[in-house]
Amino acid sequence: MEFEGRAALALLGRVRYGRLALTRGALPYIAVARHVVTDDSVLIxxxxxxxxxxxxxxxxxxxxxxxxxxxxxxxxxxxxxxxxQQALFGTDRQNDTSREPGHVYVRLDPRVHHRNDLASAW
Structure with missing residues (x-):
C-alpha cells in the first residue's frame, strides 16, 4: 500500500466507529460498525x-x-x-453497535481509499 493509503489507515485508527456501506436487495444500506486497523487491513x-x-x-x-x-x-x-484480534476490539460494550452477544467479523483489504479535508469543504 502506498504512503497515502497508509496515512488514511492511520487516521482511521484514531476513531473506533464508522459506517459500512453495502447493498441489501440491490438497494444501498449503511450500517454503523466498530473497526480496528491491523496489517494494512480494516477489521470490522x-x-x-x-x-x-x-x-x-x-x-x-x-x-x-x-x-x-x-x-x-x-x-x-x-x-x-x-x-x-478479538482483544483489539476491546470489551467495552458502551456505544457498541451489536445488541446480541455474538458478532460478525469482516476483513476489508482496501483497494481504493480517499481522504476528505473537511476544512476545505466549508
Missing part, C-alpha cells in the same frame, strides 16, 4: 453478516472536530478472529 465487527462476504463494500469514518474523513473500498471477507 458488526451485529449481522448483511451478506457481504465476497462483495465490494465501502467503509467510511471521520473526526469532524479534527476536520477529516476517510473512505475505503474493497472486497469484504467474513472471518473468525483470533483471540488477539
Amino acid at each position: 465487527r458488526t451485529d449481522r453478516s448483511w451478506g457481504v462476504d465476497g462483495t465490494v463494500v465501502a467503509y467510511q469514518a471521520d473526526d469532524l472536530e479534527a476536520g477529516w474523513a476517510v473512505q475505503f473500498l474493497g472486497t469484504a471477507r467474513a472471518f473468525h478472529p483470533s483471540t488477539a
Whole structure:
C-alpha cells in the first residue's frame, strides 16, 4: 500500500466507529460498525453478516472536530478472529453497535481509499 493509503489507515485508527456501506436487495444500506486497523487491513465487527462476504463494500469514518474523513473500498471477507484480534476490539460494550452477544467479523483489504479535508469543504 502506498504512503497515502497508509496515512488514511492511520487516521482511521484514531476513531473506533464508522459506517459500512453495502447493498441489501440491490438497494444501498449503511450500517454503523466498530473497526480496528491491523496489517494494512480494516477489521470490522458488526451485529449481522448483511451478506457481504465476497462483495465490494465501502467503509467510511471521520473526526469532524479534527476536520477529516476517510473512505475505503474493497472486497469484504467474513472471518473468525483470533483471540488477539478479538482483544483489539476491546470489551467495552458502551456505544457498541451489536445488541446480541455474538458478532460478525469482516476483513476489508482496501483497494481504493480517499481522504476528505473537511476544512476545505466549508
